[in-house]
Amino acid sequence: MQALWRREKISNNTLMVVECDGPLDPARIRRALDGFLEICPWPVARLRRPFPWGKLHWAAGRRAVPGSLPLLHQRVDSPKLLHTMLEAELNAAIDPRREPPLRVSILYSPGGRDAVRTFLVFTWFHPLMDPRGAQNLLAHLAHIDQADGRAPWDGAPPAFVPEPDPRPLSVRGRMGRRSRAYMRALAPTPPVSPGSGVTTPGRARFLQASFVYRDPAGGRAKREICWRLALVGKAMAELWSRRGFPDEPFLLPISVDLRPKGDPGPTFGNMLAFHFARFRPSETADLAGLTLTLRRQMVEALRDGQIDANAVAMEFLTYRPLSLMLNDLPGTAARETFSFNCADLGDFPGSLEQLFGARVIDAYHAPSVLPRPGIGVFFNRCGKENNLVVSWIDGAVSEDEVTRIVEVIRAEMDWIEAH
């Protein structure tokens, strides 16, 4: 959390919302949750720091008490009410020192003329796991549900947390220091963000929209992260222009999933490293040219080993306040972080098409963003649906500005409304 907001109870929550085409039985989900907790207690762990000093770490007993994970089952009568409840979940900050870092909700709409829709919602304290970790957790729960009383995973559960880095501390220390030096040299001036002027943080908000490509064959090239980043930059540059912000370079972190491909990988803990993209708002006038520039930046970071080094630096920062990371970034004195956030969270696993007896229609993630930068744009896909989520902080940007950002991205993607 940014030091500036230490006393403000800023939410570090993230949501995963899974929409199903039929009812979900809370007792069945409770059984799966309790079954998982018997094997893996991390969803009810507490974040602790040994007295009088020591590293922050997750602490949990060997066995969790059944029912110790909150499970809410509630009816929602309209899409508007659903959204209000989801935003309330995003804002109800989880204090991981005093309560489980995960909450599970089942929100269902009534039957009638419309088919029953049920939304399975995970709300978690962001450092517990990343979005892919949440998808893995859901897959584990589905597996336990399907095991139907038999020993899940034939009694040999997968690894839920990453293996420790086998390299000696001296090597990791050197890499971590190298990454810090690199971060300090990233930008000559502090970045500007929509949250720069925010002194009292407002509520966390989000807008989610689902699209499909107008031309189903045309989507592949537009999935490249550099192209998407350039496009989000274009939408932000428009906002910068309206606000009269200077043409100072954007600075933003791009998450790199460290899990080996083709396998779910670990569920809990950090499996992300970061690449830092830099470009001026004015460069977004040429999307194709900017895509090449961003690709070259990424190649150079890979070639120099900066992404590996950042992964190591992240390990040293594990569960520590973001302000420690900010010590190494430009603009720390002004409490700035990045210009905006942007990530492509990838595909919702096809293996989760069926869940607790219902069919998954759509799934997306909505992370809260910090008051600075105050806005983030997140992509993911579920089946043919392309989800776009914009998270923001009230006061940093307005709903109209967010709607315009969505429209700029939709038009360039050549997307049409999915529903």
Place this chain on the structure above:
Amino acid sequence: MSRRNAGESLTVIRLAPDAIIKVLTTFIDATIMARSHPVQPDDDLELAGLDSMALLKILLFIEAEYGFWMPDEDLVEENIRTVRALATYISRRRSES
């Protein structure tokens, strides 16, 4: 094929697509894929889970192994969709140079 000396023939044999496929799949399986999910030459790399960053790692490997950087204009689906497509591209590029 035009007349070549023994050294050139050896180069042509070494850079046959099948040999390149083997080198590429070994690299991808060792550094990008999970042990339980090795790639096959005709697997769609995106469907196999490779993202933009993984593709850039492959391009860096190609540069180190075969001595050239794949230019941006050649990063089109027909050249990068599968390991076989990449190998065919590398083979063609090398025989042109």
